[in-house]
Amino acid sequence: MKREILTLNNVAVRKQKALLLSGIDLAVSENEFVGVIGPNGAGKTTLLNVVAGFEKFSGELHLFGKAETWRRSRRARLCVGYVPQMLHIDPAFPISAFEAVLTGAAGRAGLFRPPAADERREALRLLDMMRVAHLAHRPLGHLSGGERQKVSLARAILQKPDLLLLDEPTANLDIAVQKEVLNLIDEIAGREALAILFVTHDFNLLPARLRRVVMLKNGAKVFDGGIDAALAGETLTRLFDYPLETFERNGKRFVSYD
């Protein structure tokens, strides 16, 4: 039986009287690839922030069977990798792509230890896997949005997490780069032994390996099931309050609207 990595029981987030999330139950097992889909303001990023330990919440959250609050021990943090939406970085900021990837290992290495030779080698291997090894020593702020996102993925994987959180990693990228980043995420899902929570509002841009979808609407979970049932026209129509149809091409399901 697969070990459970993350469980949420009746999790809610309230901010200045607004209920951002309510009654969320969720269980994610090892190596599971789960998409979190919903319209703007559905609570997707809030859910990811709760799991990452950036947001106060009520209810129960267990990571690897251990109850956690939003304050996490170093050990608990090391298990969860996080890739935000495209990072804005000052072009003059003194950090190279390689050094940015190395920050992913800064916590794991512990205090008073400079990055070890094997961590540096692994950082280069990951940059190579993300097809940006040739940019390793360029200032991070000089890279394009897509290149920065690939560096961000490499940084999160260098941390060696058991659970990877991806918060709209393809937002604000042009279509060809979005596709390239999605393929890399698929590659990560295939090669690295980790569970992934992938947040998006774009149901036409889902990685091929993603098989389970959780849908959020107004802070509540409204669907949790297989991708085929999720991408049925009526489920999406209810979720987005807009008439949507789905069709298949080359074995893949697409969504269209007027």
Add this chain to the structure above:
Amino acid sequence: MIEPIVEALSYPPIQRALLACLLCGASCALLSVFVVLMKMPLIGVSMSHAAFAGAVLGMLLDINPFLSGLILCLLTAAVLGPLSDRSDIAPENLLGILFSFLMGIAFLGMGILTQTKAGALNLMWGSLLTLSLADLAVLAAVTAVLAAFVVLFFKEIRAVLFNRRLAASAGVPERVIYYALLFLTGAVVSANLATVGGLLIFALLVQPGATALQLTYNLKYFFWISAAAGVFACGLGLVFSYIFDIPSGAAVVLTATLLFALAFVFSPKRRLMKGNVLKNDRR
């Protein structure tokens, strides 16, 4: 021109003044890396006013002004840390509010101070020539602690400067590093207040870091260039002040600004960035 400077350097008060000024340059310049990269220039003004307000309150209550300045600086750091972590207040607004509040306290203290105001005004401009060995020892100790902090936690500092949230998610004790930084800022500012004065501290908490930002993409070199710019501006400023018989604080600030202007004009980074923009435009 050299002879009178060498002769002046044979007097212990001048030696102490030079050493204090160089230590101030080094400590403020190291901090300026954080101030510039975390985009918090107001932290310098807030801390110098906290130290100033504390010192004025110390004069009122007959406590050692350095000690009361240090206490108020550390209190400011203790308030600033948790408050700036709240998502409902922007840190720059918070610093603005704290700064004006502390300025109000300082002026209130000045208003009710019955003794001569000269002591309090000295805190603005400093009094380099009346330094004791104890003042110098405090300054040296604070500078050494700051330098050790940068060397020992360089890896964590880089992660925090890059992105606090990502550093936290990677298991870096980012809150400890950030709060330690605020406390060290408080300690450096209060240690320097009586010697070089609040106005000079503020200038040195921004200019050397801004100078280094023009010159390097490497964080290690960034610290070195910033420290060198701070020490150089202080040393050369004092020499200018002696040669041209002008106030030392003003000479140091103007030298630091000159260094920044030179770095800005000859910045290889600016040229590189311009080149990148042009290349992207052509594509």
